[in-house]
Amino acid sequence: MPSTPLSHTAARCEEYESFARAAEAGLYRSLQSSADGLKDAEASKRFAAVGPNVLVHKREKNIVIQFLLRFANPLVAVLLIIAAFSVFLGDIASAILVSIMAIVSVLISFTQEYKAGKEAQKLSDMVRTTASVRRNGAVKELQMKLVVPGDIVELKAGDMIPADMRILESKDLFVNQASFTGESYPVEKFPDSVLTTTCELNEMTNIAFMGSSVVSGSARGIVLTTGANTQFGEISKRLSEITEVSGFDRGISRLTWMMIQFMIALVLIIFAINWLFRANWVDALLFSLAVAVGLTPEMLPMVVALNLAKGAIGMSKKSVIVKKLNSMQNFGSMDVLCTDKTGTLTLDKIVLEKFCDVAGKQNESVLQYAYLNSFYQTGMKDLLDRTILDHEHTAMHGYKKIDEIPFDFSRRVMSVIVEIDRKNLLICKGAPEEIYKRCTHYELDGKIYDIDAAKLTFLKKEYDELSAQGFRVLGVAYKETPPTQSAYSKDDEGKLILKGYLAFLDPPKTTALETINALRKLGISVKVLTGDNALVTKKICTEVGLNVDNILTGDDLETMSDDALQQSVQTVTVFARLSPLQKERVIQALHATRHVVGYLGDGINDAPALKAADVGISVNNAVDIAKESADIILLKKSLIVLRDGVVEGRKTFSNILKYIRMGTSSNLGNMFSMTGASLFLPYLPMTPIQILLNNFLYDLSQLAIPTDEVDEEAIAKPHQWDMPSIRRFMIVFGSISSLFDFLTFWLLVSVFHATADIFHTAWFVESLTTQTLVIYVIRTRKIPFFQSRPSTLLFVSTILLTLIGLILPYSKLAAALQFVALGLPYVAMITGILIAYLLVTQVCKKYFIKKFGYQ
Numbered sequence: 081m082p083s084t085p086l087s088h089t090a091a092r093c094e095e096y097e098s099f100a101r102a103a104e105a106g107l108y109r110s111l112q113s114s115a116d117g118l119k120d121a122e123a124s125k126r127f128a129a130v131g132p133n134v135l136v137h138k139r140e141k142n143i144v145i146q147f148l149l150r151f152a153n154p155l156v157a158v159l160l161i162i163a164a165f166s167v168f169l170g171d172i173a174s175a176i177l178v179s180i181m182a183i184v185s186v187l188i189s190f191t192q193e194y195k196a197g198k199e200a201q202k203l204s205d206m207v208r209t210t211a212s213v214r215r216n217g218a219v220k221e222l223q224m225k226l227v228v229p230g231d232i233v234e235l236k237a238g239d240m241i242p243a244d245m246r247i248l249e250s251k252d253l254f255v256n257q258a259s260f261t262g263e264s265y266p267v268e269k270f271p272d273s274v275l276t277t278t279c280e281l282n283e284m285t286n287i288a289f290m291g292s293s294v295v296s297g298s299a300r301g302i303v304l305t306t307g308a309n310t311q312f313g314e315i316s317k318r319l320s321e322i323t324e325v326s327g328f329d330r331g332i333s334r335l336t337w338m339m340i341q342f343m344i345a346l347v348l349i350i351f352a353i354n355w356l357f358r359a360n361w362v363d364a365l366l367f368s369l370a371v372a373v374g375l376t377p378e379m380l381p382m383v384v385a386l387n388l389a390k391g392a393i394g395m396s397k398k399s400v401i402v403k404k405l406n407s408m409q410n411f412g413s414m415d416v417l418c419t420d421k422t423g424t425l426t427l428d429k430i431v432l433e434k435f436c437d438v439a440g441k442q443n444e445s446v447l448q449y450a451y452l453n454s455f456y457q458t459g460m461k462d463l464l465d466r467t468i469l470d471h472e473h474t475a476m477h478g479y480k481k482i483d484e485i486p487f488d489f490s491r492r493v494m495s496v497i498v499e500i501d502r503k504n505l506l507i508c509k510g511a512p513e514e515i516y517k518r519c520t521h522y523e524l525d526g527k528i529y530d531i532d533a534a535k536l537t538f539l540k541k542e543y544d545e546l547s548a549q550g551f552r553v554l555g556v557a558y559k560e561t562p563p564t565q566s567a568y569s570k571d572d573e574g575k576l577i578l579k580g581y582l583a584f585l586d587p588p589k590t591t592a593l594e595t596i597n598a599l600r601k602l603g604i605s606v607k608v609l610t611g612d613n614a615l616v617t618k619k620i621c622t623e624v625g626l627n628v629d630n631i632l633t634g635d636d637l638e639t640m641s642d643d644a645l646q647q648s649v650q651t652v653t654v655f656a657r658l659s660p661l662q663k664e665r666v667i668q669a670l671h672a673t674r675h676v677v678g679y680l681g682d683g684i685n686d687a688p689a690l691k692a693a694d695v696g697i698s699v700n701n702a703v704d705i706a707k708e709s710a711d712i713i714l715l716k717k718s719l720i721v722l723r724d725g726v727v728e729g730r731k732t733f734s735n736i737l738k739y740i741r742m743g744t745s746s747n748l749g750n751m752f753s754m755t756g757a758s759l760f761l762p763y764l765p766m767t768p769i770q771i772l773l774n775n776f777l778y779d780l781s782q783l784a785i786p787t788d789e790v791d792e793e794a795i796a797k798p799h800q801w802d803m804p805s806i807r808r809f810m811i812v813f814g815s816i817s818s819l820f821d822f823l824t825f826w827l828l829v830s831v832f833h834a835t836a837d838i839f840h841t842a843w844f845v846e847s848l849t850t851q852t853l854v855i856y857v858i859r860t861r862k863i864p865f866f867q868s869r870p871s872t873l874l875f876v877s878t879i880l881l882t883l884i885g886l887i888l889p890y891s892k893l894a895a896a897l898q899f900v901a902l903g904l905p906y907v908a909m910i911t912g913i914l915i916a917y918l919l920v921t922q923v924c925k926k927y928f929i930k931k932f933g934y935q
Contacts, residue, residue, distance in 0.1 A: 099246050099304050100274045100284050107246055107302055113230035117214030126228040133227045133243055133306040135313050146194065150186040158340060165365070177772050181779070185385055211242035231303040239294045244310045245301035247271045247286045252297035252487070254462055255288055266295040266463055296462055331801025332384070338803060339744065346751045353758045363764075383739045383785060390786040391732040398724055399715035407711035409736065410695040412729025413676040414604060415798040417722070418667060418689065420681035421610040421617055423699075424719070425624055426586040430463055432471045433551065434583035438522050440542045446580035447471070450556050453509040456481045456496040464554065464584060483568045493518070497561065497568055504561040508573055512543045515555030515578065522578035531578070543581060550619025551583035585619070592624040595719035602726055603797035607653050609663045611685050614656040626653050633657040637665065645669045663689035676800055680722070682706050697722070730795040735785050737799070742782070742858045744810040746851035747775075749817025753847075756818070757825055763836040765825075767898050770844050774885075781852050781881035784874040791860055791868055808932060813858075816924060820850065820917045827909055837900045841889050845902065846910045848885040850917050852878050857921045861934050864922070 099107070108114055118126070151157065159182040163175040210221045214232040224242045227233070233245060235253070247253065247269050254266035267285070274286050288301060291312035307313050347368045355364035388409065392402035402408055422428055435447040447468075454465040455476070461469070480499040487494035493510025508515065521528050522539060529535065546553045557576035561568075596606050606626060610617050618628045632648060634657040640648065649669045658666070663679075667689050670677045679686070679693035682702030690696030690709040698710035707713055714721055757765035766774070824846045828834040834842060855878060860868035870878075889899040902910075928934070 096284065096287065096304075100286055102246070103273060104248055104271075107248075111230040111302060111304070113232065113302060115232065116217040117232040118228070118230050120215055123215060123226075123228050123231065126230065127226065130228060130306060130309070132225040134225050135308065143194070147186070147190050150190050151182070153186075153336075156182045156186060158343075173769060173772075177776055181776070185380075211239070212236075227303055227306055229303050229306060233301050233303060235288070235294050235299040235301065237294050237296050237298070241288045241290050241292045241294070243290050243303045243306045244312075245288045245303050247288060247299050247301045250297060250299040252462070253299045254295040254297055255292050256295050257289065257292045269299065271299075331803075334801065334803050335740065335806065336380075338807065342748065342751075346755060350751075350755055350758055353755070354764070380739065380743065383782060384736055386783060387732045387735050387786040391728045394728050395712075395725060398721055400721055400725060401713045401715065402711070403713065404711040407695045408729050409733045410676060410729065411678065411712070411725045412727075412731070412733040412795075413798050413800050414678040414695060414726065414729070415800075416605050416607060416670055416675045417599060417678045417680065418607045418609050418663075418670070418693070419679070420683065420686050421608055421612055421620055422586060423682055424680050425588055425592045425608065426620055427589055428586060430467050430552075430584050431587050432467050432582060433585045433587065434546070435580065436542070436583070437580040438524055438539050438542060438578055440545070443580050446556050446582070449507050449558060449579055450509055450554070450582055452476070452479065452498055453494070453496050453507045453556070456498060457484055457486070457494060464552070464582075467584060468582070482566060485568055485570055485573060491570060491573075493573065495568070495573055499563070502563060504563050504565060506559050506561050506568070506572060506576075508557045508576055509554055509582075512540075512553055512555035512581065515557050515576070516540070518573050519557050519576045519578045520574075521576075523580075528577060539578060546581060546583045548615055549583075550616035551585050554582045554584075556580055556582065585616075588620050588624050589719060591719045595722060596624055596626065598720075598723045599726070602723070602730075602795075604726065605653075607649075607655070607666075609655045609658055609666055609679075609689060611658055612656060617654055617656040621654050628654050630654075631656055634659055634662050637662050642669065642672070646672050649673065660685045660688045664692045667692040676798065697725075727795055730799065731790045732786075733799055734790045734794040735788055738788065738855065738859045739782055739785050740806060741809050741813075742851070742855050743779075744806065745813035745858075746778070746817055746854065748810050748814030749821065750847060750851070752814060752818035753821035753825075756822060761825075761829075761839075763839075766840050766843060766847075769897060770840060770899075773897065774844055774848050777881050777885055778848055778852050781878045782855065784871065784877040785855075785859075787871045787873045788859060789869065789871050791862065793861060805932065809928070812928060813921065813924070816921060817850065817854075817917070820913055820920075821847065824910075824913055827913075832906065832909075837898065838902070838906070841899045841902055842906050842910065844899070845885060845889070846913055849882050849910065849914050852882050852885075853914065854918060854921055857918055857925060861925075861929055 098110075102110065112122075151160065159178050163178040163182070167175045211224050211227055212219050212234040213222045213227060214220075214234065215222075219234055224240075227242045229243075231243075232248075233242060235241070241255070248271050250270050253269045255269050256266050269285060269288055271286055274284060287304070288299075289312065290306075290310040305313075351364050351368035354368070355361050385405065388405035391408040392405060395402055395408070419425060432447075435443060435450065437443040437446060450468050451471075454461065454468045457465070478500055482497040482499055482504055484497065485495040487510070491510070492514045493508055495506055495508040497504055497506045499505075508518065516536065516539070520531055522531055522535070523529075531539065543553055543555070556579040558579055559576050561572065599606055608617060608621055608626065614631050614633055618631060621628045630652050631654045632652050633655070637645065637655075637658070645665070646669045649666060650673060655663075655666055663686065667677055667679060671692075671694075676694045678695040678697060679689045680697040681687075681690055682699050683706060686698075687706050687709045690698060690706060695712060696710040697712045697714065698706045699714045699716075700707075702710075702713075712725065754765055821843070824843060828839050828842055832838075855874070856864040856870060859870060859874075862868040864870075888894060888897060890901050894900065925934075
């Protein structure tokens with residue numbers, strides 16, 4: 081894996097190195113251009129050859145294709161296959177009922193996700209669409225997509241860099257590359273040729289990259305590469321090739337195939353029994369297909385879609401757009417949150433943290449001198465100057481500017497000369513190592529001391545300590561000059577007195593520590609993956625309460641095998657100086673160790689990690705490629721909403737599990753009962769239409785599960801798909817359900833000597849009431865109603881659908897459904913079995929939780 085902030089092949093690396101080393105004349109020759117730019121005709125030829133200056137995005141599928149692909153869900157496919165068989169065999173009513181189930185579930189999930197996708201698309205309006213390009217010797221505004229290699233581009237503060245460019249001329253040019261490197265501070269760009277030792281972006285100080293922006297200054301540059309051939313484009317191309325299957329999708333897939341295996345086995349057995357002993361093969365097949373529908377949790381796609389949609393709607397009220405519904409559950413299952421540092425943990429705003437004397441003691445006079453320097457300079461004020469001027473300061477009275485010595489890149493300092501109390505004061509501010517060269521004395525506690533070799537070591541100690549803490553440091557020095565002197569040059573920046581230091585930092589958000597602690601309480605560990613350097617990262621991570629004892633850098637990852645990295649990611653919390661693909665590699669290592677991983681980031685360098693994570697989280701002012709890669713977009717760059725999202729996701733997953741536990745166990749119990757009844761009854765235990773109706777009413781009652789309340793215990797820690805646990809629950813409680821069915825059979829046949837019609841009706845009512853009302857027991861670890869109440873809507877829907885099932889045998893529809901009215905003894909028997917079943921299930925649940933736990 082590459083150790084640089086960008087991805088390079090050897091050939092690309094060599095190409096960019098040659099661009100960085102080349103003189104201006106050499107660049108014109110190699111790119112067949114000139115200082116006047118390209119002719120329109122030549123630009124048109126190049127546009128035809130290289131194509132538009134746009135990134136590679138995954139093609140958006142046609143809306144019809146998107147909808148049809150929803151039917152590829154295995155459960156939906158099974159329902160449609162059953163419907164097709166029913167049509168073939170002439171059972172149109174069954175076919176319609178099953179088809180409705182499939183289509184409604186698809187419609188719900190498709191509609192919600194399509195709507196969210198459209199909302200997210202509206203956020204992609206931050207990229208400037210034009211660039212100032214010199215064509216035919218004149219500067220004109222062109223759409224960015226028309227820029228071609230060899231174009232001469234003029235840049236000014238606020239411009240987006242339209243392509244990868246070599247800087248030819250510049251004045252005080254500072255470029256924000258945070259979206260690439262993760263570093264908060266703008267970097268200086270200048271036209272001098274550079275001999276790079278690696279392909280690291282920061283070494284290419286004369287190349288500006290597409291996707292970065294001009295913070296201050298102005299420049300002229302020549303376009304080297306455009307579109308997909310830029311560094312930004314390479315990352316975009318890489319993302320278009322990444323296809324990740326989330327933890328939620330993997331879990332649903334495993335559950336689906338487990339149910340299909342059970343279904344195939346039991347259906348074949350039931351078909352064989354009924355065909356061999358009592359029915360022709362058509363009736364046996366129709367009955368078996370009805371059984372298949374009975375065993376299939378056909379409402380699972382719909383219940384899942386409703387749960388996820390409810391969670392997404394809840395999050396939208398908290399200024400969060402859920403682009404992909406499945407990410408709601410992944411939010412809840414997440415046990416590791418990886419995050420970029422800049423702008424996520426930090427304010428993404430440089431703040432003056434300290435102003436101190438040479439011994440590190442706060443000193444207002446140091447701030448005052450720095451303020452005078454920044455205030456009176458007439459050149460382009462950089463980000464640090466503006467930060468000083470924005471800081472609280474003392475009033476300025478009695479000062480008069482005499483002259484200034486502008487900043488340049490060779491000196492890396494700048495000076496102003498001001499008059500106060502009839503004295504001229506030269507105040508110099510800049511890089512400490514350059515300030516030291518110009519100082520012969522230092523000030524401490526109002527006294528002036530000489531600087532010798534030993535003292536210089538002492539003076540540098542405070543600077544080194546501030547740097548080691550991750551601060552960006554400037555030195556401040558001064559001297560008095562003759563009041564008669566009116567003109568100054570850089571030769572006057574000598575024999576200065578060192579006054580002190582200014583320390584700047586992109587500080588952590590006030591909510592960062594609170595959020596990290598809240599996530600820890602929810603069982604989520606936070607890891608930082610940043611392109612910034614280790615010292616700055618260590619400082620920030622310490623302040624937000626993260627463990628920084630062991631930091632891994634991109635260079636460390638370069639030498640690590642996948643196995644070694646998988647071991648390290650378990651214990652290491654902070655990863656610094658990472659390239660985009662190294663971030664992705666860390667995510668993959670966490671996946672390999674069975675973690676569900678979220679990633680929070682907003683830069684170009686975060687895009688591969690956002691794509692690789694189970695749930696990618698970005699913000700509305702992120703670069704387009706990050707928003708496109710994310711599953712969830714925060715409209716407010718607030719960390720607190722992450723906790724809300726996790727809780728909402730866990731509620732969603734908990735309610736999905738309620739349906740799965742209840743549906744799989746009840747359905748399996750019914751199938752066991754159906755298989756057993758087929759062995760001793762001289763008739764079908766229930767007609768196909770009755771099976772489908774039973775299943776339809778029961779499933780309809782459960783559509784209110786997404787509104788159900790969730791116990792605190794269910795959201796206290798992350799839950800992942802646990803197939804052995806679901807299978808165990810299904811078999812144990814399915815068997816309990818089946819035992820009560822067999823008790824019903826025995827009573828109906830041996831005690832009541834029921835006819836076939838009465839048997840069908842009584843078992844229909846018993847089956848519907850028990851499997852519908854058992855949700856009260858299964859939905860909670862606690863005692864139903866006394867310790868945990870269902871939502872009003874769930875209570876109403878289950879009672880209402882149960883009453884409908886009880887009334888049907890006495891209604892005008894009874895004959896069409898082959899029901900008969902049940903006498904009071906049958907009703908009493910069913911009531912007794914229902915009460916006994918719910919009590920036994922509650923007792924067994926208690927022991928089951930004690931022995932196996934409860935997801």
